[in-house]
Amino acid sequence: MQDGLKVFGEESSLEIEMRMIAEGLLTDEIPPRLVGGRNRETGRIVFPCPESGEYEPYPLQRQGTLWSYTIQRYRPKSPPYAGPDAFHPWPVGYVELAGEAIVEARLTDIAFDDIAIGMPLELTVVPLDAEAIDPVMVHAFKPAGAA
Amino acid sequence: MGNVCIVGIGIHPFGRTDGLSGLDQGVFAVRQALADAGVEWSDVQFAYGGSDAAGNPDTMVERLGLTGVQFINVRNGCAAGGSALFSAQMAIKSGEFELGLAVGFDKHPRGAFNALPSEYNLPDWYGEAGYMITTQFFANKIMRYMHDHGISPQSLGRVAEKAFRNAVHAPHAWRREPVMLADIMNAPMVSDPYTKFMFCSPAEGGVALLLASEKKARELGKPLVRLKAATMRTRPPGSFEVFAPSIDVERGGSATNIASAAAFDLAGIGPEDIAVAQLQDTEAGAEIMHMAENGFCRDGEQERWLAEGLTEIDGKLPVNTDGGCLACGEPIGASGLRQVYENVVQLRGDGGGRQVPGRPTTAYSHVYGAPGVSAVTILER
Numbered sequence: 001m002q003d004g005l006k007v008f009g010e011e012s013s014l015e016i017e018m019r020m021i022a023e024g025l026l027t028d029e030i031p032p033r034l035v036g037g038r039n040r041e042t043g044r045i046v047f048p049c050p051e052s053g054e055y056e057p058y059p060l061q062r063q064g065t066l067w068s069y070t071i072q073r074y075r076p077k078s079p080p081y082a083g084p085d086a087f088h089p090w091p092v093g094y095v096e097l098a099g100e101a102i103v104e105a106r107l108t109d110i111a112f113d114d115i116a117i118g119m120p121l122e123l124t125v126v127p128l129d130a131e132a133i134d135p136v137m138v139h140a141f142k143p144a145g146a147a
Numbered sequence: 148m149g150n151v152c153i154v155g156i157g158i159h160p161f162g163r164t165d166g167l168s169g170l171d172q173g174v175f176a177v178r179q180a181l182a183d184a185g186v187e188w189s190d191v192q193f194a195y196g197g198s199d200a201a202g203n204p205d206t207m208v209e210r211l212g213l214t215g216v217q218f219i220n221v222r223n224g225c226a227a228g229g230s231a232l233f234s235a236q237m238a239i240k241s242g243e244f245e246l247g248l249a250v251g252f253d254k255h256p257r258g259a260f261n262a263l264p265s266e267y268n269l270p271d272w273y274g275e276a277g278y279m280i281t282t283q284f285f286a287n288k289i290m291r292y293m294h295d296h297g298i299s300p301q302s303l304g305r306v307a308e309k310a311f312r313n314a315v316h317a318p319h320a321w322r323r324e325p326v327m328l329a330d331i332m333n334a335p336m337v338s339d340p341y342t343k344f345m346f347c348s349p350a351e352g353g354v355a356l357l358l359a360s361e362k363k364a365r366e367l368g369k370p371l372v373r374l375k376a377a378t379m380r381t382r383p384p385g386s387f388e389v390f391a392p393s394i395d396v397e398r399g400g401s402a403t404n405i406a407s408a409a410a411f412d413l414a415g416i417g418p419e420d421i422a423v424a425q426l427q428d429t430e431a432g433a434e435i436m437h438m439a440e441n442g443f444c445r446d447g448e449q450e451r452w453l454a455e456g457l458t459e460i461d462g463k464l465p466v467n468t469d470g471g472c473l474a475c476g477e478p479i480g481a482s483g484l485r486q487v488y489e490n491v492v493q494l495r496g497d498g499g500g501r502q503v504p505g506r507p508t509t510a511y512s513h514v515y516g517a518p519g520v521s522a523v524t525i526l527e528r
Contacts, residue, residue, distance in 0.1 A: 025272070045393075045396075046393050047392055047393035048270060067291060070340075071339045073335075079263065080271065081277050081279070082276075092278070103393045104278060104287075117291070128275075
């Protein structure tokens with residue numbers, strides 16, 4: 001994982017330069033996967049990959065189903081929140097990656113009223129500050145098959 | 148092994164008290180508990196004190212008297228008060244001591260708790276991206292529970308409505324005005340499905356409990372309120388806790404499940420024997436989930452329990468008779484001890500307008516908090 005990771009949109013061949021909020025969250029593939037951690041003894045899978053030697057990096061599947069969700073309707077306190085001062089509510093939930101882990105993530109490309117537990121989702125990234133010129137990106141899930 | 152009794156209780160009203168520090172409120176509560184038990188500070192052989200954000204509890208010796216008393220500070224998240232009480236009763240059970248104090252107080256800034264990732268062994272990005280928020284977790288947890296067990300938003304509203312209604316009669320509560328169910332349901336959403344009335348707020352307050360051996364309690368001539376069980380547990384595999392970037396596909400039980408089972412085991416009674424319960428209700432859905440996690444009903448039965456009023460003051464199992472965290476707010480160090488305070492009030496029959504009818508003889512308390520800790524007590528008169 002490096003800064004300026006190159007990602008190709010799946011539907012288009014548009015190439016974008018991307019800066020994730022932290023190193024080590026995504027694989028270097030196109031399209032990328034979240035990097036979880038797999039316990040070397042028990043096989044338990046978690047996200048993100050802990051730094052301790054008990055876990056080895058384990059790329060997680062990109063497709064999942066919505067396990068639960070809510071809408072974040074107020075601006076989180078800073079610190080630790082590093083998003084913009086301007087606030088727009090965002091959906092956030094837990095996405096079940098079958099047989100692996102249930103991962104917390106923002107949801108994107110969906111109207112709040114259309115969100116439903118069990119809906120199929122796939123991994124994407126969204127800017128932490130949509131208005132920034134060179135935003136840092138955070139992982140998110142969008143409805144499967146959406147552009 | 149001899150019984151441990153609660154012989155003195157004191158409380159500084161919860162809410163916001165400008166001009167009084169958290170420690171001031173703790174000292175206030177201790178003095179009230181000493182007067183209630185009819186003992187002097189110099190009679191107290193040991194103390195355990197809990198505070199999360201209001202300084203070291205042991206500094207209160209400066210105010211109460213430099214008796215040289217052994218005073219141990221407890222910092223255990225939301226279970227701080229429960230852990231102080233657990234430790235205090237162990238000291239008496241050991242036979243080494245016959246009179247000691249469990250005290251908790253706190254004073255938090257307004258707004259949601261402001262936790263930092265490093266305090267929870269999490270990477271910085273987790274907070275920077277906007278996940279380090281307790282309300283977000285609580286909302287996610289209840290949304291799944293409602294989906295799995297058929298709990299309606301209306302039931303969340305009923306819990307909040309009951310809390311404010313009960314608190315009208317609790318002098319130590321913070322929010323003592325009834326709020327109509329429609330107003331609760333139509334209030335602004337904070338984190339769906341929760342409106343602003345369905346979350347408690349960080350607050351201020353202090354609670355003190357004096358514990359004694361049964362022999363000492365008899366000497367003091369107080370009504371015998373016995374602490375039959377005090378347990379504290381951390382999370383088992385597969386639980387769903389605050390500040391979790393991921394959870395296990397294989398779902399498991401909770402810290403509450405095992406703390407509760409251990410408490411019933413110690414007390415030698417079951418959930419059906421409890422006459423009044425104080426259950427952690429930092430948000431309306433927590434009370435609902437905790438009714439089942441503590442064994443009082445099965446998952447999903449809460450919908451009917453609430454519709455039929457079974458957890459009202461005059462119901463089958465009155466829950467959160469002083470309005471709980473929803474109406475009292477949550478000063479972390481004091482919150483778990485407030486529940487026990489309220490149970491002693493109920494067992495003594497001193498509840499006034501919120502007194503549970505029929506002279507209850509058993510009372511249950513339960514706290515839960517980050518990062519997956521739970522403490523339970525069972526009292527018997």
